[in-house]
Structure formats: structure tokens, C-alpha cells
Amino acid sequence: MSVAKVIVDVPAKQINQTFDYSIPSKLEHVITPGMRVTVPFGPRKVMGFVLQIVPESSFAKLKSITDVLDLTPVLTDELLKLGQWLAEETISLYITAYQVMLPQALKSQYKKELVRLTDGELTPDLESLFAGRDVVTYEEFTQSMIPYHQLLKAIHRGDIQVDYLVKSRITKKTETMIKPAIANHLLEEAYLDMPKQAKKQRELLTYFIQNPEAIKKKQLMSKVNTSASTVKTLLQKGLLTSNKLEVYRNPYNDNAIQRTASLPLTIQQEQAIIPIKQAIAEKIHDVFLLHGVTGSGKTEIYLQAIEDVIKEGKEAIVLVPEISLTPQMVHRFKGRFGSDVAVMHSALSSGEKYDEWRKIYRKEVKVVVGARSAIFAPFENLGIIIIDEEHETSYKQEDQPRYHARDVAIERGKNHQCPVILGSATPTLESYARANKDVYKLATLSKRTNEKDMPEVEIVDMRNELHQGNRTMFSRKLKEKIEACLQKKEQVVLMLNRRGYSTFVMCRDCGHVKECPHCDIALTYHKNSNRLKCHYCSYEEPMPTVCPECSSDLIRYFGTGTQRVEEALTQLIPEASIIRMDVDTTRRKGAHEKLLNKFGRGEADILLGTQMIAKGLDFENVTLVGVLTADSMLHLPDFRSSEKTFQLLTQVSGRAGRHELPGEVIVQTYTPDHYSIELASTYNFTDFYLKEMAMRKTFHYPPYVFLALITVSHPNQVKVVQTTQKIVQSLLASVKEDTIILGPTPSPMARIKDRYRYQCMVKYKNEPNLRNIIRNIVNQFDDDIQKDDLLIAVDMQPYQMM
DNA sequence: AGCACGCCGACT
DNA sequence: GTCGGCGTGCTC
Ligand SMILES: [Zn+2]
Ligand SMILES: [Zn+2]
Numbered sequence: 001m002s003v004a005k006v007i008v009d010v011p012a013k014q015i016n017q018t019f020d021y022s023i024p025s026k027l028e029h030v031i032t033p034g035m036r037v038t039v040p041f042g043p044r045k046v047m048g049f050v051l052q053i054v055p056e057s058s059f060a061k062l063k064s065i066t067d068v069l070d071l072t073p074v075l076t077d078e079l080l081k082l083g084q085w086l087a088e089e090t091i092s093l094y095i096t097a098y099q100v101m102l103p104q105a106l107k108s109q110y111k112k113e114l115v116r117l118t119d120g121e122l123t124p125d126l127e128s129l130f131a132g133r134d135v136v137t138y139e140e141f142t143q144s145m146i147p148y149h150q151l152l153k154a155i156h157r158g159d160i161q162v163d164y165l166v167k168s169r170i171t172k173k174t175e176t177m178i179k180p181a182i183a184n185h186l187l188e189e190a191y192l193d194m195p196k197q198a199k200k201q202r203e204l205l206t207y208f209i210q211n212p213e214a215i216k217k218k219q220l221m222s223k224v225n226t227s228a229s230t231v232k233t234l235l236q237k238g239l240l241t242s243n244k245l246e247v248y249r250n251p252y253n254d255n256a257i258q259r260t261a262s263l264p265l266t267i268q269q270e271q272a273i274i275p276i277k278q279a280i281a282e283k284i285h286d287v288f289l290l291h292g293v294t295g296s297g298k299t300e301i302y303l304q305a306i307e308d309v310i311k312e313g314k315e316a317i318v319l320v321p322e323i324s325l326t327p328q329m330v331h332r333f334k335g336r337f338g339s340d341v342a343v344m345h346s347a348l349s350s351g352e353k354y355d356e357w358r359k360i361y362r363k364e365v366k367v368v369v370g371a372r373s374a375i376f377a378p379f380e381n382l383g384i385i386i387i388d389e390e391h392e393t394s395y396k397q398e399d400q401p402r403y404h405a406r407d408v409a410i411e412r413g414k415n416h417q418c419p420v421i422l423g424s425a426t427p428t429l430e431s432y433a434r435a436n437k438d439v440y441k442l443a444t445l446s447k448r449t450n451e452k453d454m455p456e457v458e459i460v461d462m463r464n465e466l467h468q469g470n471r472t473m474f475s476r477k478l479k480e481k482i483e484a485c486l487q488k489k490e491q492v493v494l495m496l497n498r499r500g501y502s503t504f505v506m507c508r509d510c511g512h513v514k515e516c517p518h519c520d521i522a523l524t525y526h527k528n529s530n531r532l533k534c535h536y537c538s539y540e541e542p543m544p545t546v547c548p549e550c551s552s553d554l555i556r557y558f559g560t561g562t563q564r565v566e567e568a569l570t571q572l573i574p575e576a577s578i579i580r581m582d583v584d585t586t587r588r589k590g591a592h593e594k595l596l597n598k599f600g601r602g603e604a605d606i607l608l609g610t611q612m613i614a615k616g617l618d619f620e621n622v623t624l625v626g627v628l629t630a631d632s633m634l635h636l637p638d639f640r641s642s643e644k645t646f647q648l649l650t651q652v653s654g655r656a657g658r659h660e661l662p663g664e665v666i667v668q669t670y671t672p673d674h675y676s677i678e679l680a681s682t683y684n685f686t687d688f689y690l691k692e693m694a695m696r697k698t699f700h701y702p703p704y705v706f707l708a709l710i711t712v713s714h715p716n717q718v719k720v721v722q723t724t725q726k727i728v729q730s731l732l733a734s735v736k737e738d739t740i741i742l743g744p745t746p747s748p749m750a751r752i753k754d755r756y757r758y759q760c761m762v763k764y765k766n767e768p769n770l771r772n773i774i775r776n777i778v779n780q781f782d783d784d785i786q787k788d789d790l791l792i793a794v795d796m797q798p799y800q801m802m
Numbered sequence: 803a804g805c806a807c808g809c810c811g812a813c814t
Numbered sequence: 815g816t817c818g819g820c821g822t823g824c825t826c
Contacts, residue, residue, distance in 0.1 A: 004824080012803045019826040042825040043805060059826050147817060152806095787821090 003057040004031060004065060006048040008041055009108060013782070016093045019048070020057040022064045025040045031059045031065065034073025034080055036106070038066045047108035049098050051080055057485045064460050069168065074102055074361065076380050078415050085411055091771055091778075091794045092401035100401055101376035105171075105354035112138035114151070118159040126160070138162070168467050169350075178231060179214035187212075190239050200230040205239065217242070223793040243250050250353040260335040262307065272443035273301050279419040280308050280383055287410060289390070289435040290423040292445030293454065293579040293683065294654030298423045300449075302386050303336050305421070310337070314383025314418070318369045319405055321392040322346060323615050324370060327593065333369050344370030344377070347589055371399060375412070382416040389615070390422035390431055391647055404797045406431075412427065425654070425685075426647040432689055433703040450465045453665035454468045455553065455625070455656040457649075457681035461672045473565060474572055478626050486576060486605050490623040490661065494569075494608045495652050496561050497632055503563075505532060505543070509552035514544070520751040523783040525557040537753040557677045562608055569608065581609030614652040620659035625652055630669040630677050637748055638801055639701045642676040646688050649680035659734065700740060700763050701790040708762040709798035710778075711747055713791045717756040720744075723781065723790065724758040731762060739764040747802055755791070761798075773798070 005018040017521045023031055031037065031050055039048050047069070075083065079101055087097035099107060116134045121127070125146040127563060130136055139149065154160040179185055180512050191205045207224050215223075217231065234240045265273065272290060279286045292298045296300050306316045320329060325345050333341045342356045342365040359365045360377050368377045372395055375385070387395065387409055395405040406422065413420040422431055422440070437443035448454070460475040470476060504522040505514040514523045516534035523532035525543065533540040547555045558564070562582040569578060579599050586592040592612070599607045600619055607613060607622075633645050657663020669677050679688040697704050711725045724744030731741045743760030750757055764770060774794055784790040 008825085010803055010825080015803075015825075017826095021826060038826085041804095044803095044825085057826075062826055149817065518815095 001025075002028065003054050003062065004037070004050045005052040006037065006039055006050055006065075007098060008039060008048040009046045009095055009099075010041065011093050011095050011683075013093070013699065016095075018051055020059050022051070022057075022060055022062040024064050027065060027068055028153070028257050029375075031068055032073055034075035035109075036069040036074060038108075039063065040066060040070065043162070043164070044110075045166055046110070047166050049075060049080075049095075067166075069166075072361075074106060078379050078380070078412070079376065079378060080407070082376075082411060082415065086401055086403060086408065088771065089407070090401040090403050090796055091775055097401050100373070100397075100403075101378075103350070103354045103357045105350050107169065107582045109167045109169055111167055113163045113165060114138060114141055115161045115163050116159070118160055118197065120159070122154060122159060125150055126154060135163075175245050175247045176212045176217040176241055176242050177245045178217050178220050178235075178242050180208045180212050181238055183211055184209060187239065190237075200224075200226045201234060203377060204234055205231060208240070209430070214243075248359065249349075249352045250751045257338075259338060260332075262304055262336075263297075265300065265304070266297065266447065266449055267449055269449075270446050272445060273304060275441060276301070276384075276419055276421065277308050280305065280312065285413045285417050285419065287413070287420045287422065287434075287440040288443055289427055289431050289440045289680070290421055290445070291427055291432070291435075292423065292425060292443075293448060293650070294425050295448040295450065295452075295658060297449040298388065298427075298445065299332060302331070302421070302423070305384055305386070305419075306337070306367060308381030309418075312383055314366075314381045315377075315379040316367045316384045316386065317377050317379065317382065317409075317410060317412075318367065318373060318388065319372065319374060319395065319409070320369060320385045320388050321394050321615065322371045323394075323592075323612055324389065325369070326596075329616075330369065333367060337367050339364075340366040342368045342370075344368060344374040346371050348374070355413050368412070371779070372405045375408045377763050380414060382418050384419055384421065385413055386421045386423065388423045390424040391426055391428045391643075393644075393799050396735055396797060398800055402795045402797065404799075407797065412425055413496070418503035419539045426650050429643060429689065429692060430703045431741070433693065450659075452657070454660075454683050455653060455665050457653055457665040457667060457683075459630075459672045459677060459681050460666055460668045462668050462670050470575050472572065473568055473628055473668075475666070475668055476772070478668065478722075479572060480666070481624055481666055482573060482576070482606070483624070485624045489621075490601070491599070491604075491621045492606045492624045492626065493613060493617065493622055493652070493655050494565070494606060494626045494628060495611065496565055496608070496650055497611045497614075497630075503527075505555060505557045507547035507550065507552055508556060509556040510547060510550040512547055512549040512555075514548075518751075518754045520749060536749070560608060566608055568713075569606070576606050577604045577610055578606045579604040581613055583610070586612070590685045590749055611648055611652075614648055617655050618658055619655075620661065622656055622658070623661045623663050625656040625663065625665045627652060627665070627667045627669075630667045631671045631674060634671065634674060636675070639696070639798075642674075642692055642695070645674075646676040646680045646685075649677065650683065650685075650733065653680070653683075705740070705763040707765070707766055707798050708768075708774065709759055709795040709801070710743075710774065711757055711759045711793045711795070712791065713747075713752075713755040713757045713793075715754055715756070719788075719790070720758045723784070723792075724760050727777055727792075728760050730780070731760070731773070734773045734777075735762070735764070735770070736767060739767060759801075 002023050004021050004023050006021055008015060008019055032039050033050050033052055034425050035050050037048055038045055038049055045066060053710050083097040083101060087094045114131055114136050129141060129144050129146060187205055187209050191202060203224050204226055235242055290298055298524055302318060304555050330343050342359045344356050360368055360379060368374050387406055397403050409420050422491050434440045460477050464477060482492050503525040505525055514532055516523050516539050518539055519534055521536060521537045523534055526533055530543050532543055533542050544555055546553050562580050566578055566580050579595050581595050630649060633641050647659060653665045654664055667681060675691045710719050710727060714720045728741050730745050740763040744758045747757035747759045781790060781792060
């Protein structure tokens with residue numbers, strides 16, 4: 001009798017270990033590692049992942065696996081190993097690490113039911129609850145207000161039983177197929193027997209006599225021009241039969257995508273791809289940093305490398321930032337690889353995501369293009385992993401398990417002995433430094449494939465504008481350029497990269513800003529409900545008519561940054577038609593796409609938006625890009641703010657003059673001398689890298705050190721500070737001398753949902769044991785975590801300092 | 803986590 | 815005797 005080691009779906013620290021279960025004989029050769037099973041756990045029944053099957057257990061009496069949920073493992077051997085690595089690396093629970101690798105649709109849901117076992121009398125209360133039924137949901141009981149004791153007694157007496165159900169939320173889309181139930185000559189006989197007035201039925205039979213193969217019901221109905229009821233009659237007569245065929249949802253209607261062939265490579269592209277192809281052929285795990293300016297043809301290199309991988313019979317993962325995962329991007333991959341491509345976009349519905357995942361699971365595709373979570377695609381023969389726009393912060397997951405897709409990619413690259421490619425026009429300092437130290441292999445594409453220069457960037461000092469009495473957000477230079485552009489019937493892209501874009505409410509008399517009573521953040525105004533809401537908790541209140549501080553009635557809401565700029569712009573250049581793109585106008589699914597298409601068709605002169613417009617736009621008629629406030633990110637409490645500014649300016653500049661028409665860029669700033677702005681304006685990545693590296697060295701930031709961030713939260717501020725202080729102390733005692741421990745410091749969001757938040761930052765160079773040290777220190781507070789509502793969150797790869 | 807069990811005090 | 819409210823301990 002063999003034993004299964006199972007990780008159960010109970011996300012708690014005490015349960016973070018395998019539990020042994022015996023395998024019933026009927027499942028003996030069915031269950032393999034990586035499958036989902038249901039197991040009894042205490043009085044409950046829960047889902048679990050089988051990690052391992054061993055001959056025996058050190059446990060005396062084992063419970064037995066109740067059921068198996070998969071026919072083939074949903075987690076490959078490599079993913080089982082990867083999950084363990086992920087949990088340990090990010091200090092997360094095993095179960096959360098495994099769950100994050102699978103589509104949401106596979107997550108189990110739990111239900112409790114009360115089952116009546118006796119025919120005898122129950123208490124009147126319970127009789128009215130059951131009301132003649134044998135089974136009621138536990139929820140019905142809770143809502144019935146019947147005292148718990150009554151139920152407990154009935155359970156003890158054996159009159160009622162509690163059933164624990166494990167439900168899956170899987171929805172498979174099916175299509176009804178119709179085909180003849182009998183042989184063709186019998187159909188012909190049936191046709192002859194059919195009364196003349198049964199015109200539609202005869203038509204249907206005629207169709208099937210000519211086309212005996214199965215057909216989709218919908219298709220049939222439109223072809224024969226008949227109704228569902230006619231089909232139903234023939235089904236009932238036993239002449240036709242139907243069955244449900246499982247089909248994939250097709251979110252990208254891609255039947256008509258034109259296949260494309262490889263493009264010829266430039267000399268630079270050729271040089272870059274040779275070592276990559278070599279690594280693929282020789283099955284070597286290497287990380288390549290592909291540093292290529294916008295328009296230098298990185299994607300073509302990806303495509304041709306993948307072609308090699310597919311020729312070897314292997315598979316490829318391509319990660320693309322959410323916002324760049326546009327239909328055009330999908331077309332590029334499907335155009336080259338056809339139906340061999342699955343697309344994992346987080347805007348897809350849960351069912352659509354499940355379908356895309358299943359294409360990989362069933363080995364129906366060779367390539368997946370997707371956002372962060374696609375890194376866990378269940379391929380078994382990976383030949384390459386590509387991360388485009390490697391510097392994008394969206395590759396970092398901000399909730400448990402807090403992983404960076406880049407780290408996972410490299411781990412999987414090791415597991416499969418395959419190359420990993422990091423591509424970017426503005427690589428992170430971390431990656432570039434590793435390339436300089438030969439940890440990664442560097443390939444540079446310094447020229448655009450169309451041989452055009454990057455557009456000219458002009459910096460405008462907004463302080464001068466102010467001195468000369470221009471109080472608007474538009475410099476005279478920018479205004480002139482926009483007008484000139486409109487005259488030539490060319491288009492303009494304007495970017496406002498300001499934070500705090502949401503609408504808030506302020507009193508014009510006393511300056512009072514309405515804040516959430518539970519969080520340290522301003523409430524945002526929602527126009528449709530005329531209410532103020534908090535984005536961090538569920539608090540909301542009606543929009544006040546007078547200021548609660550000074551009773552002035554001049555309390556007003558201020559539109560989003562882009563909204564206000566739009567108004568100002570309309571005043572300045574009334575004849576310009578503007579499309580505004582920000583969180584407000586792109587909230588609905590597909591809205592982003594729609595606005596861009598509208599702009600692409602030339603239905604507006606100016607596209608005004610937040611940083612979301614910096615990426616991937618490619619419109620030939622855009623000749624001017626304006627950045628309204630280039631320095632607005634520089635003052636944020638984030639050591640990456642210079643880097644982010646440089647990246648954003650470089651990216652947005654690439655939006656101008658991508659085709660025949662030459663482009664230009666105007667960057668407005670109050671700090672024109674800042675190196676990130678100056679060097680971005682000359683596309684000088686190398687000097688920026690050197691300068692910023694020097695800064696990071698002086699202030700002890702990555703890549704010179706690694707970071708770990710520990711955030712403590714609790715309703716009592718004193719408790720939070722004390723706990724954080726204790727953690728700092730414990731860390732200092734167990735860590736090397738050159739490791740820096742900072743804290744306790746209030747978190748940038750110092751209070752959320754009535755919980756105060758303090759943090760402690762660890763800066764270290766070499767602490768091979770740090771994860772264990774932190775785990776042990778956090779364990780010391782287990783009591784308070786369990787009983788006193790204390791929370792300690794650890795982030796081993798902090799990006800957002802929140 | 804989520805559930806049972808047991809002990810206590812309040813209420814009828 | 816009946817009820818709800820916690821604190822404690824366990825889950826193969
Ligand atoms: Zn006021
Ligand atoms: Zn709030």
C-alpha cells in the first residue's frame with residue numbers, strides 16, 4: 001500500500017508541510033505526483049496537491065485519499081520543484097506557491113451541507129429548516145437563527161450529518177453537435193415515411209442524407225434555415241442524435257491572421273542572435289541581456305530564436321508587459337506561429353484564461369505569450385524564455401507569493417537548461433550591471449532597423465516660463481509646436497506622468513482635504529454616485545455640501561490631472577480635438593484599445609494620457625511628443641525614481657517619428673539639469689548607467705546591495721513600533737557586520753483600514769542564511785499573529801516601498 | 803484557516 | 815437546563 005505526500009489547501013503556517021495519506025487500491029495506479037486530490041482533513045474535506053508517492057509513512061494510522069480531481073498532473077515534476085523553490089525564496093506558504101502557478105478556475109471552493117439521516121422527528125426549528133428536504137446548505141442554517149446547540153445535539157444523536165464538499169469552479173464551454181442516429185439508407189426510408197406537411201423536418205433529413213457528418217447545431221440551423229424545435233423533434237424521433245463537444249473560447253478572433261515569414265536581419269541583429277541560437281542548439285542555460293533602442297528589431301530576434309526552438313521540438317515562453325499585450329502584438333506571434341500560440345492576458349475572463357492554459361497543458365501549443373503569470377506555463381520541454389521590456393515593474397507580483405518573474409524565469413532556465421533573454425531599451429541597473437560583470441551575456445542593438453535617428457529631444461525649463469509670467473502647464477515652445485503640428489495635419493502625443501491622478505475633494509477657503517477616516521489617504525470623488533470613496537478600504541460617504549472644517553460652501557472636487565490638462569488645453573487651442581487616456585477613460589475592458597484605434601484612424605489631433613501611453617504606440621502620423629512634467633516622479637520616496645524617469649522619457653520619446661515623417665520631443669521640467677532628464681534627452685544610456693550606479697553605490701542601494709522589506713501592521717501604533725523595533729534588534733543580532741538594518745520607519749502608506757504600518761529595511765551584500773533568519777524572527781511573533789491580529793509581511797524583492 | 807471541545811457566566 | 819462567548823489545540 002503506497003502513501004501520498006500531500007500539500008493541503010489550508011493557507012496557515014502550522015499546516016505548511018506535507019500530510020501523508022494512504023492511496024486506496026482503486027486509485028493505486030491512477031494517482032501520480034502533481035495531481036489534485038481531495039482528502040479528509042480534521043472534520044473537513046479539502047483539496048491538496050500530491051507532491052510525492054512513497055512506499056510507507058512514519059505515521060501510524062493514515063486517512064485515505066477520497067478522490068482524484070485530475071486525469072493527468074496539473075503540475076509537472078519541474079513545477080513541483082519550482083513551487084518549493086518559490087515558497088522558500090519568497091518566504092511564502094507552499095500552497096500559495098502552487099496555487100499561483102495554476103489558473104484561478106482550478107481553485108477549489110468549499111461548501112458545507114446538512115444531510116438529514118433520520119425519518120424520526122427533529123426539533124420544530126430544524127423541521128422547518130429542512131421543510132421536507134433531505135439536504136440543506138449550511139448557509140441556510142446560519143441564516144435561520146436556530147441555536148447552534150440544537151444542531152449539535154441532532155448531529156450527536158446521529159439524526160443529521162455535516163457533509164463537506166469540494167467544488168471546482170471549472171466551466172467548460174461546449175457546443176451542441178448534431179449528427180444522424182442511424183445509417184444513411186434508414187434516413188432515406190424515414191424521409192419517405194414522413195408526411196408531406198413536415199416540410200422543415202424533410203429538409204433537415206435531406207441535408208443529413210447528403211452530409212452525414214456531425215455539424216454544430218447553430219451552424220445547422222442557419223444552413224438549413226430551421227429552428228431549434230424542428231431539430232428537437234427529430235432528436236426525439238431518434239433519427240438524429242446530439243452530443244456536447246468541448247470547445248475553447250476564442251478571445252482573439254484569429255482565424256484570419258495572415259502568416260508571415262522571417263524578416264531579413266540587420267548586421268547588428270545577426271550578431272545578437274548568433275550566441276542565442278548557439279545556446280539553444282547546445283542546450284546551455286545562459287541569460288542574455290538584449291539592450292536594443294526602440295525600433296531596433298528586438299521582437300524579430302525573439303521570433304527567429306523561437307523558430308529555432310520549435311524546430312528542436314521544444315517550447316517557448318514570452319513575457320510581455322500587460323499594457324503591451326495588444327492585439328497587434330498577439331498578431332505578430334500568431335502570424336509567425338499560427339495556432340501554436342496561447343495568449344495569457346490578465347484581462348481575459350477566468351474561463352478564457354483556463355482555456356489558454358489548457359492548450360499548454362494538453363500540448364496543443366508550443367508558444368505562450370503572456371503577462372507575469374505566464375512564466376508558470378506547464379511546458380515540459382522549454383527551449384527559451386523571453387522577457388520583453390525587462391525593466392517593467394509589473395513583472396513583480398505585489399501580493400503573496402511576492403515573486404519577480406525575472407527570478408522565476410532564470411530558475412526555470414536552469415531547470416530546463418535553456419537560454420533566458422531579457423530585452424529592453426532601458427535595462428534595469430541590476431541586469432546591466434550583471435551583464436557588465438559577465439554574469440549575463442550582453443547583446444546591443446544601437447541602430448533602428450529603418451536606419452532613422454531617434455527623434456530630437458528639446459528640454460524646456462519651466463522655471464523660465466514662470467518667471468516670464470506663463471502660469472499655464474504649457475510652455476510657449478510646446479504650444480507653438482502643437483499648433484504647427486496641427487497645421488500640417490500631423491498628430492501629437494502628450495504625456496502627464498503625475499501621480500495622485502484620482503479626483504479628490506478640497507475646500508477652496510481653508511484647504512481642507514477630505515481624507516478616509518480609516519486610512520491615510522484622500523478620498524476620491526465618484527461622479528456617478530456623487531459620493532466619496534476610499535480605494536484602500538470600503539469606506540464611502542456622500543459628497544459634502546459644506547466644508548466640515550470651516551463650513552464654507554466652496555468645497556469642490558478637483559478633476560484628475562489629465563482632466564484638468566484637457567480643459568486647459570481646450571482653452572489654449574480650442575480647435576484641437578483631444579482623446580484623453582487615463583484610469584477613468586480606460587477602466588472598461590477594451591476601452592484602451594478603442595481609444596487607440598480612434599486616434600490611429602486620425603479622429604483626433606492630440607492623444608493626452610498618463611504613462612500608459614508611453615508604451616508601444618506606433619502611429620505614423622505622430623510627429624510630436626510632449627512630456628508636461630518630466631520631473632514629477634523624481635521627488636517620490638523611491639530610490640528607483642531617477643531610473644524610472646529615464647526609462648519613461650526614453651520610452652515616450654520613441655513614440656514620435658517612427659515612420660517617414662521626422663519626429664520631435666518636447667520635455668517640460670522644473671529641474672532641467674537633473675541627469676536622468678538630461679541624459680534621456682540624448683538617449684545616453686551608458687552615461688546614465690554610470691551616473692546612477694555611482695548614486696546607488698553612495699547610498700547603498702541595488703545593485704550594490706540586496707534588499708528585504710519587512711512590514712508590520714496592527715491597529716495599535718505603539719504595538720507596531722515596538723514590534724518593528726524588536727525585529728530590527730533581532731536582525732542586528734544575527735546579521736553580518738556590513739549588513740544595514742533600517743527602521744522602524746513609517747510605511748509610505750502609514751495607515752490602511754485602521755491598521756498602522758511600519759517597516760524595516762535590510763540592505764545586505766551576502767547573507768546566505770537571511771531567509772531562515774527572517775523566518776525565525778517572524779516565528780517569534782506567532783502568538784501575536786494568531787491571537788492579537790498582528791501582521792508581518794516580508795518582501796524579498798521589494799519594488800514598491802509600500 | 804476552520805473546526806470541535808470544554809469551561810464559564812448569564813439568563814430563564 | 816439553555817444559550818452564547820471565548821480560549822485552546824489539532825489537523826496525516
Ligand atoms: Zn474649509
Ligand atoms: Zn480607507
